[in-house]
Amino acid sequence: MKNQIFILLILNMLASSLISAGETTLKLDTKGHTGLIRDIVITKDKDILTAGDDKTIRIWDRSGVEKRKILGQIDIGAAGSIYTIALSEDEKYLAVGGYLGKYTGTKARVDEESHWIRIHDYSTGKLHKVLKSHTNIINDLSFSDDGKYMISASADDSVKIWNVNDDFSLEDTITFHSKDAYGGRVIKKNGKYYVVTVSYDNKIALYDMQNRKVIKSQSSDYQLKSLAVSNPFGDQIATCGKGKEILIYDSDLNFVKKIKSETIPEGLAFSKDEKMLISGTSNSPNIVNIYNVNDNYSLKSTFKEHKNVSIAVGFLDNNTAVSTGGIKSEVVIWDVNTLKVNKKVYGVGGKIWGVGISGDNIAWTHKWTRSNGLSELQKSINLKTFNISNVKQTSYFSRISTINGNYTLMTSAGGDYGKNDAILNIQKDGQTKAKITRMSYDGYHHSCYGWYKDYVISAGSGGHIKVYSKSGTEIASLVGHSGEVWSIAVDGDRLVSGNDDQTIKVWDLSRLSNLDSSKVISPMLSIFAGTDDEWVVWSKSGYFNSSVGGDKYVGYHINQGPNNQARYVGSDKYFDTLFRPDIIASIWQTGSEEKAIAFASRTKKVKSVNVAKSLPPVVNLLSSSNIKTSKNSIEVKFSVSSKEDIKEIIIIHNGERINARGLKKKDNKDFKSVIIELDSGENIVSIKATNKFAMSDEVLVYATKTTQAKSIYKPTLYMLSIGVSKYKNSEYNLGVADKDAESMVKIFKAQKGKIYKDVVAKILVNSDASSDNILDGLDWIDKEATSKDVVIVFIAGHGVNDDKGTYYFLSHDANLESLRRSAVKWTEIQDTMSNLPSKVILIADTCHSGNITGTRRDITSAIKSIVNSGSGSVIMTATTGSGYSYEKTEWGHGAFTKSFIDGLGDMKADYDSDGTVTIKEIDLYVTSRVKELTKGKQKPTTIIPSSVPDFAIGVR
8 A cells, every 4th residue: 555645646746637627526426336335334323424435434333324424635546535433432522544635746745735634523523633643644543432542543554542632732742663554543551542554564563552562472474454443452353464364362362363255355343242243354255254252263154245355344243243345335234143134235236247348339247257357238329419328239229349450458367456457468479569567656456458459458447447558658647536446448539438437428538639738638528327217417627418417426525625524515596597418419520619619509508606605605503403302393403504694594384385474583694594384293393594695405304293193184186288289380280298297286186185175177189289378377376275285286298499409388379480479488387386385296298209390398307497496395296307208099098197097096006005096105106017018218317305204096
């Protein structure tokens, strides 16, 4: 690890401008880790802290629900990676170490951010202090059991002792080891303090803190890396490293036992009752072992759920283990006796094991099937239409060739760690003409490689992708990834890469002929595709295109200086400015964001956002987030902070918008409260605030009312149902949109007197569905619906985008040549939906595969405009993106409406057979049934806001 400090030295000297603008970086947030999890901490309340290569500390409750994140300064490449975290005994301080910041190579080594230790106030996440003394990266941190001392172990070979009570003053430095120090633990014997240390010099040592000297050491046959002590007295000391064994010592560092292991163990922890020792793994087989301490460390159980390395392990309690890692960077909570998995937590992404490219289509796989980046491809995205498809034949896509005429590429062993692919041999006619050796500072090995024209492209660890000449001379660096690059592919001048960081990046290699002095090429586009079928594509300035929910998975990591906590703001907060599918498509065509912006500005004004200076408000909850009560109401207290004036505070209760005029301000401070009248059972309250720039993240309050109302209130359902099959211009005609609108009213009318007190409907079909009548219908809904009612708006027919991307619903009298005068602009529907006080369901089937040609149909932006308005509307769409809605005469309806009618009218969506169909049940049924009817061609989407609990829409 000693040479690892040079990873960012090279990258930062070449590409420091990549992050400098506003100190913001576009970063994934897949609601789970996107890189190797390197450390884990369990709190007294059984919360689980995890951190690692994705530069994020996530805090989960014991059921696997994420509670919050703690962020710090990051930079390009590996800068910001977290290798170790430690929590003080009183849980006041969280210490963080690793490769935390930029290495410039121009400062004194103690002043390089990459060598610092951060001390956070654990309860708030705010940065309390930065410790500067080490001269290389931090490998390990720990606190003494009494909270007096903190120990840090570094790649500078030293172990340091910090006095916590004296605000982390440096107490002492242990300089015994000759190679990277990887662990230090305080033990206390007979009232005296000692530190146990381990190092890559193969030694474990016992340091007397009083006399400031090593009093004993032991040597092993291999480098030592992990360290654990069973209790504050060090009765049992366990260590392991590069050998297939665990070494046990007593508190005097006398050798006790050698535990043989099937795998190379990494990560050790004792249970609180000291009866068990758990070990992770750094290689195959990917097993986590638990040993019975009292039975001479016999093997108690072996956990085999992980499909990749698991080096961060621990105990939640004396019956429950937590292990992390695997292909999905998951956190797994499991029973130590039965090995039953209680909870598995991971994000919606996955490592990219293979990529391919063919024309406008980029393909990838989340499943490893072959080495050298050649795994079978699963999915593809077309960067003109942004349609996602299943890959039927991998051979359709170009990969990268290791043969170029009479030149070939072949790997061999070498480098810092003797990896079998550390050297790339460039051979001509079978004779080696040049060798490219990867060291720890430039990628360790050659994970995938091949030819682009007469250039050699090779990728490795730490996000490294390099371009070399035939003679092995480095020509350029492709800078953008942060993890292991598993696959690259070339088609023409386009290179595609797939990475551990779960992103696909697209590079324009034509820039090799016109490099600037930095010799750095940045990705022209980045792609994330989730396992939930959501996706997002973004550019270096943050312009993006996405599926309806895809933009929630990427956002801005905002550095606020190395002495401050960082912030994260989702891209969805800047939807109005940065959602630009036209720019993204044009970047793909032109290879340049600058050219794409110039082209797009001809038809629509292009705005930029300095995110660091355009931050949304922050809402802080001042009362409990989980409430159980028998009372009829609760008081929710919160504060809102913002550098700009607050435009609006949006409060939603169970999908119904609360009048913000009911807010009370306390003591002339920025402290507000609102009284929420509770429904029986589950209640969810959402609070958001907006300023002139953006909307805050929402804060949620969960309240359960334990008493039932004396009588069940039945709301009135107001329904506006619109369907156009017969247009004034018969060329637009459809088959069954009118029947869909009429039938939807019929199935809801059948619920009158059951779940609804009354069902009041206005049906507008064919010639009745003129622009004026539709607007009148929206006015009718707006005037009639109250906070106690339910509103359903159903729309079936054609929808199109104009040349600026504005979405219109084609009314009966619509004319494609004059959309503004003849069709219904989507903002009319959006404004009505967003401001209704009632619970709102919008059901849209406006992407029919009818007879309109030469027009663009993409309802995504229209749907997102409602989602991003902050309303609690539930939205169901027959399809999204530019996908089609299908209808057949034998169905009698469109696939979407038929599925809905069968699910509710015939109660086929009543999965739990309780006589009730809920919104989540109908969503599940419709999604499954539509895919079945259309053989996967049509994919419905439902958006249920987090502020809306599941609710019934019909009963038997």
